[in-house]
Amino acid sequence: MFQNGDYVVYGCKGIHKIIDKTTLNMDGVSKNKEYYVMQPYDKPSGSVYAPVDAQKINMRKIMSKEEANAFIKTVPGIGILDIKNNKQREDAYKECIRSCDPDELMRVIKTLYVRKEERISQGKKLTLTDSHYMQQAEGILYDELALVLDMPKDNVPEYISGIVHKSVV
Known part of the structure; x- marks a missing residue:
């Protein structure tokens, strides 16, 4: 409740x-x-x-500030979806997003970031479907992190990178 x-x-x-x-x-x-x-x-x-x-x-319920920072430290260990079939991959995106689970939202974001980089290296853009799911996953997760960490949403990716970098170095 x-x-x-x-x-x-x-x-x-x-x-x-x-x-x-x-x-x-x-x-x-x-x-x-x-x-x-x-x-x-x-x-x-x-x-x-x-x-x-x-x-x-x-x-x-949204994460607490402590839970958010602990989650961010786990980001390097979150794997990507390795699904070649477009329809199956889209179904996996939907399932991850519907779950509301921060790990699953980050899995979608990381997967789509890798796909975006691969497509750019081939001279292509991210597909509309991939772009839609990336915006949706980032919107949900970054809104939550921005709210609990009391920062603008646009600063969230850089904040995540900073914490991940510190935990790796």
Whole structure:
């Protein structure tokens, strides 16, 4: 159970703030079913309703600052997805992103960074599909890290590189 004011990662939808709990007065919806009223982190004027007992969509509380820094130190050990088939690789991206797991989000980011470098060396651009999943994974993970580390989102990749470099040297 989450409390009002908690920030959560809500499936592939990103960071949301729990504002309230309510029931919905709509045809076809049980009057006894409770929903979280959530505010998207990147769209404070919006509202999202998520069932309190949701089981199809992963939702987790965001990391603490300590957990975020500990996670960043594990980044070098996170492997990439080695899947040659485009459809299977896209399915793996979707599954990793839906999981809300920071390790899986970073796995997608690292995989797509490697693919981007390979394609650039061949004189090609990142495919639209790859670009979409890279933006989605980076958006979710970097928003979370920016929030808990109290820094602009644009500074997150450099911050990660700095910590990773210090832990390797």
